[in-house]
Amino acid sequence: MIIEGIVEEIIFRNETNGYTVGRLNTSDGEVTIVGYAAFLKTEEMVQVDGDWIYHNKFGEQFNFTNIKTLVPSTLKGIENYLSAGLIPNIGPKTAKKIVEKFGLESLDVIQYTPEKLKEIPGIGDKKLRKIVEAYDEQRELRDIMVYLQQFEITVNYGTKIYKKYGKDTIKIISENPYRLSEDIFGIGFKTADKIANKMGIENSSPYRLEAGLKFVIMQCAQEGHSYVPKEEFFNKSKHLLGIDEAYLEEALRNLALKNTIYIINDEEEIKVYYAPFHIAENNVAKKIVELSRVDFDELEVDIDKAIHRIEEKDEIIFGQKQKLAIQESIENGMMIITGGPGTGKTTIINAIIDICENLGMKVLLTAPTGRAAKRMSETTGRESKTIHRLLEYSFMESEEMAFNKNEESPLEADVIIVDEASMIDILLMNSMLKAVNPGTRLILVGDVDQLPSVGAGNVLKDIINSGIIKVVMLDEIFRQAEESMIIVNAHRINKGDKPLLNGKDKDFYFISLKSPQEIVSTIIDLIKERLPNFYGVDPIKDIQVLSPMKKGEVGIFSLNRCIQDALNPKAEGIEEKKIGDEIFRVKDKVMQIKNNYSLEWKIICDGDAIETGEGVFNGDFGYITDIDNEEGTVKVLFDDNKCAEYDSKQIDELKLAYATTVHKAQGSEFPVVVMPIYSGPPMLLTRNLLYTAVTRAKQLVVLVGEVRYMDMMIKNNIITRRYSSLDKKIRNFLNVFYS
Numbered sequence: 001m002i003i004e005g006i007v008e009e010i011i012f013r014n015e016t017n018g019y020t021v022g023r024l025n026t027s028d029g030e031v032t033i034v035g036y037a038a039f040l041k042t043e044e045m046v047q048v049d050g051d052w053i054y055h056n057k058f059g060e061q062f063n064f065t066n067i068k069t070l071v072p073s074t075l076k077g078i079e080n081y082l083s084a085g086l087i088p089n090i091g092p093k094t095a096k097k098i099v100e101k102f103g104l105e106s107l108d109v110i111q112y113t114p115e116k117l118k119e120i121p122g123i124g125d126k127k128l129r130k131i132v133e134a135y136d137e138q139r140e141l142r143d144i145m146v147y148l149q150q151f152e153i154t155v156n157y158g159t160k161i162y163k164k165y166g167k168d169t170i171k172i173i174s175e176n177p178y179r180l181s182e183d184i185f186g187i188g189f190k191t192a193d194k195i196a197n198k199m200g201i202e203n204s205s206p207y208r209l210e211a212g213l214k215f216v217i218m219q220c221a222q223e224g225h226s227y228v229p230k231e232e233f234f235n236k237s238k239h240l241l242g243i244d245e246a247y248l249e250e251a252l253r254n255l256a257l258k259n260t261i262y263i264i265n266d267e268e269e270i271k272v273y274y275a276p277f278h279i280a281e282n283n284v285a286k287k288i289v290e291l292s293r294v295d296f297d298e299l300e301v302d303i304d305k306a307i308h309r310i311e312e313k314d315e316i317i318f319g320q321k322q323k324l325a326i327q328e329s330i331e332n333g334m335m336i337i338t339g340g341p342g343t344g345k346t347t348i349i350n351a352i353i354d355i356c357e358n359l360g361m362k363v364l365l366t367a368p369t370g371r372a373a374k375r376m377s378e379t380t381g382r383e384s385k386t387i388h389r390l391l392e393y394s395f396m397e398s399e400e401m402a403f404n405k406n407e408e409s410p411l412e413a414d415v416i417i418v419d420e421a422s423m424i425d426i427l428l429m430n431s432m433l434k435a436v437n438p439g440t441r442l443i444l445v446g447d448v449d450q451l452p453s454v455g456a457g458n459v460l461k462d463i464i465n466s467g468i469i470k471v472v473m474l475d476e477i478f479r480q481a482e483e484s485m486i487i488v489n490a491h492r493i494n495k496g497d498k499p500l501l502n503g504k505d506k507d508f509y510f511i512s513l514k515s516p517q518e519i520v521s522t523i524i525d526l527i528k529e530r531l532p533n534f535y536g537v538d539p540i541k542d543i544q545v546l547s548p549m550k551k552g553e554v555g556i557f558s559l560n561r562c563i564q565d566a567l568n569p570k571a572e573g574i575e576e577k578k579i580g581d582e583i584f585r586v587k588d589k590v591m592q593i594k595n596n597y598s599l600e601w602k603i604i605c606d607g608d609a610i611e612t613g614e615g616v617f618n619g620d621f622g623y624i625t626d627i628d629n630e631e632g633t634v635k636v637l638f639d640d641n642k643c644a645e646y647d648s649k650q651i652d653e654l655k656l657a658y659a660t661t662v663h664k665a666q667g668s669e670f671p672v673v674v675m676p677i678y679s680g681p682p683m684l685l686t687r688n689l690l691y692t693a694v695t696r697a698k699q700l701v702v703l704v705g706e707v708r709y710m711d712m713m714i715k716n717n718i719i720t721r722r723y724s725s726l727d728k729k730i731r732n733f734l735n736v737f738y739s
């Protein structure tokens with residue numbers, strides 16, 4: 001049954017899935033309508049298709065399964081339609097001006113004679129072009145949204161899906177809804193499966209099984225595994241798909257035939273790999289063997305003498321292992337230097353640079369994250385780039401990212417020094433090694449006891465375990481103990497000893513509290529009042545709250561809300577914007593949570609852009625400097641002075657970052673770290689997580705909670721196993737090539 005009317009009122013809306021209850025004024029009087037229509041606005045003229053139902057509490061309602069917006073016919077309706085924020089560049093003020101000028105003709109003007117819009121002050125050629133494009137897109141989008149809403153897809157995802165598939169959206173989804181889980185960031189197999197189910201796609205459909213298997217293998221990769229043993233893989237898949245193993249065998253075979261998945265029959269187990277990880281592991285293993293076997297000509301320098309020269313110049317005496325690290329780095333094609341904080345890694349990097357540059361060698365410096373690269377630049381006084389920038393990433397139309405530096409166009413350098421190497425995952429290592437020519441010395445510096453990389457693989461540890469690369473493990477602390485309890489305690493934690501707490505005038509404190517409410521309120525008091533008053537630090541810029549968890553009272557979601565309320569509350573004149581469950585305000589501290597290779601940025605100095613570029617990366621911290629609800633944009637100033645503008649489709653790549661997880665803080669350092677210590681899942685409360693958190697702080701660590709949970713973390717040295725066979729492959733290739 002179909003009814004038409006004007007929306008009088010939106011009574012309720014679930015912002016996440018768009019479920020809406022509204023009052024519709026029809027020619028037969030007012031009716032209550034219910035259904036999925038996230039776009040629905042008052043004053044809109046709509047046609048709904050559905051059935052009457054009876055609700056015990058609310059009485060008779062019209063439950064619609066399809067809704068179509070008819071072109072609004074009242075002035076208010078047109079204004080509401082235009083100001084809904086769906087057309088970038090038209091916000092409430094511009095909408096009002098358009099309707100004042102063109103009245104009931106407004107939509108016709110936009111569609112047929114858009115040139116006339118230039119009569120409105122503030123609309124020039126550029127803005128006009130954007131409005132026209134957006135208006136067309138928006139009409140198409142609305143139809144697609146109506147289609148997607150029957151599957152309970154939110155507006156945000158609907159927009160992303162449309163951006164990816166354009167006008168083919170409906171065709172693609174009705175043929176194979178599982179493509180959504182592969183193509184759309186944030187849509188998983190389960191959502192796609194629900195849609196497929198509504199469409200009546202069979203449980204044993206090959207589309208479903210193959211998508212399910214891919215989902216399982218990718219989930220394993222997200223947990224850090226490069227491969228999964230077949231038995232475990234099938235158990236997980238059976239659980240997800242609820243289907244007999246015979247079907248799985250067939251689907252797995254198909255995926256293997258398409259080279260999407262590799263099945264490797266190793267002596268002890270059958271390993272199932274998602275193709276990119278198998279390929280990356282093989283390439284990395286081969287390249288490492290190749291780099292390690294390069295024989296260099298005798299150098300025109302006595303390294304002992306060179307080291308001595310630096311000792312005199314810098315007035316230090318290198319420890320035995322430090323000397324060895326310097327020497328081996330210069331004499332070998334590949335080298336690993338690992339050690340905890342204060343063991344002299346930076347000092348050694350500087351010595352290596354000094355000696356190599358004195359020999360006329362070209363040295364390149366790099367690190368996996370922007371913050372780590374920036375720090376490397378500061379401590380060496382030379383340019384250091386992120387690995388992505390070093391490899392000259394470029395962004396293609398298909399949204400895929402590629403590196404211009406690769407085997408065809410390798411990095412021109414005699415020495416490449418990589419800091420924070422524990423953060424490099426197998427895919428990034430593969431990209432980097434492709435661009436390193438044998439004969440270039442590759443020196444990986446890091447702390448192997450930190451949390452492993454966020455991405456899959458156990459790269460640094462595996463290379464060390466392979467036993468074929470020269471490794472120096474620095475274990476002597478050179479920073480004075482009186483100077484820093486952070487360093488002393490970091491090493492104690494790493495060894496399994498309890499840290500020394502609350503020494504007078506020290507930099508490592510534990511505040512004992514039991515309840516999560518007290519923990520949270522104390523953390524807020526610390527960052528808002530006590531630490532800024534006592535240490536003169538900036539509550540937003542200098543203090544970082546780290547938590548092992550995302551959820552729960554001391555998890556980052558809840559902490560961010562509480563800290564935002566305390567440091568940057570709602571206030572008149574401060575613009576804010578709601579995205580999903582989060583509210584962003586000007587001044588908020590935020591983090592980019594996904595690599596975006598195409599987002600444009602500018603570095604502005606005295607009002608002029610002195611540098612421009614593209615790309616903002618997962619883990620970059622910044623501050624909101626402007627929210628324009630009229631244009632639907634948010635501006636963020638990042639730590640490295642890059643200023644980027646997000647449009648409404650990109651904003652969900654930002655999250656509040658007053659508190660972040662320890663994992664996200666890897667590779668970053670902060671003057672002050674505050675961390676709640678409370679109960680949580682044992683797989684998160686681990687020694688290397690506490691160690692990583694503590695080593696992020698430069699001046700002060702404050703732990704707040706129960707000592708017994710800290711003790712539990714220190715005891716919990718079971719590092720969850722990551723399935724990876726890089727170490728084995730390195731040894732195998734060595735045997736094959738050089739036996």
Ligand SMILES: Nc1ncnc2c1ncn2[C@@H]1O[C@H](COP(=O)(O)OP(=O)(O)OP(=O)(O)O)[C@@H](O)[C@H]1O
Pocket residue numbers: 316317318319322339340341342343344345346347348478479
């Ligand atoms: N052989 C040495 N003799 C005296 N002091 C040293 C020696 N090696 C390093 N140091 C000093 O110890 C401190 C820590 O060294 P460095 O910063 O190089 O360590 P690091 O491993 O890079 O530490 P972090 O990871 O905390 O940055 C510095 O002040 C450095 O000058």
